[in-house]
Amino acid sequence: MAEDPMISLENVSKIFPGAAQPAVTDLSLEVGRGEFVTLVGPSGCGKTTTLKMINRIIEPTSGRISIDGRDAMAAPAHELRRSIGYVIQQVGLFPHRTIAQNVGTVPSLLGWEQDRIEARVAELVEIVGLDPVMLSRYPSELSGGQQQRVGVARALAADPPVLLMDEPFGAVDPIVRKRLQDEFRDLQQRLGKTVVFVTHDVDEAIFLGNRMAILNIGGILEQFDAPETILAEPANEFVESFLGGERGLKRLGLLPVTGAAVERGPFVDVTEDPDQAKRVMEDHDVDWLGLLDQGRLLGWVDGSLVDRIPLSELEPRPFLVTLNSDSTLRSALDAVVTGHARVAVVVDDGAYLGMLDLEAIAEEITE
């Protein structure tokens, strides 16, 4: 673990008054700078309680929490909270304030000049992908997805190093959720924020987190590691059953196609001599030939057509499955299976990178 963590929980417990069992039990956890950590687990696992203890909306019963090396209890709670971005599932925008005022909440609490607040709000609107027209509207005039973008912008307003997010995309429909997840992951990487993200959705946790902390009822930490590692080697039965089926597939979803055994395949440049092309097909033991034009993918031709005529006079047919270099192995597999294709070719902005077949993908699963 990092020597200088951004957030550190040491032996933290929380017992709510009158509760028989602790909500969080002796939890120790460190989150590195710029790291995206997801807290997942079934209801009652204390993930939200854990999150809320970091910004002291809930005070721990025992243990120590420090942020950026400082004890969270050292300063008044409201000062701590102004330095931590906070996003909740129900968004919680202030209904009586315009979007601009909502986004400018923390800067205004911190006493920024009005000009500076306005400039920052304009900047944030762009960062989270909102139409500036929205700025003068009230929250109830926005859709759920737009409201959550405002919620994220509001949390980022004073440029806090840490963001706490409590199921922020849980209340929007699946299509919008997927888009928000994609955008937020890019945003986090761009801004380098340290994020602690609570979700009950394993796939969301796997997709977003650099590391995921799997919690059991009573806030017991079962496993805390990178999603790839947890999927490959679940620590125990609880983790295994919580991850659900298709662990191999989920893991493929994390691996880029470029990381797999992408091979060059029977591909030649259209200027190549037909005899040489035939030899390439023989070497690969296939009856088709991929054609390139100075590295750019043209398509493929049937092997029987490769004869005396120059390759450039043949009419190449498009491949059934063409993937971009940023696709995952899971989408490669899906494309190959649903497209009944023998191979998937990988391109980077039109330039041919290589191809892979089911066998190559299967190798990655068993690894």
Place this chain on the structure above:
Amino acid sequence: MTLAQQTVPLFDWGWVGRNLDTIWDRTLEHLSLTGAALLVGMAISVALAALSLWRPSTYQPIAGAAGIIYTIPSLAVFALIAPFVGIGTATGRFIIAQVALIGYTLLILIRNIVTGIRSVPPETREAALGMGYRDRERLVRIEFPLALPVIIAGLRIATVTVVGLVTVTSLLGLGGLGFFILDGLRRSVIFPTEIIVGVILSVALAAVLDLSLLVLGRALTPWVRRGAAR
């Protein structure tokens, strides 16, 4: 008598024309008695509502006491307070009237302030907490504005109630539009014009104040209708 009765018209426009100044003065009196009671009532209610919100266990006793006051007939209130402040002086009578009027505003105002603040969505409150609002800042800048529609609704009911009751406090010789009603009844021959003027103006005043508060409320809470229009 019989002859005289026949000569009294149901409504004498001439009387109205001759007494415009008095009518205007009595209306202003009515307005100031109402305004004074509402201002003080609001101040007391805000304080008691704040106490109820700060210490939730105090809400039931406070609301209960205000409820009991609300059920006491106004005349009985006059009689109850009179021995303490004395009915002989104008100040004494003013105090008696105001105590009674204020008493009637408390239940409605306290209840609506507390209900309004409590009906602020929990996620809004949590977000305010998470953004780093102090307790009092949150109450004043987030919860109070959001409770305004409910608080103003209460203020409107209290206003209409007080305007009506001020007519009764005229019994104490404090003026207001009730003066005309009493005067019209007290004459050797009942003079309906005066009674009608008193009643109609009192009702009209209540209506105008109610409407003003409605308009003020809308102006203060633009987000309520903007949201509904979506």
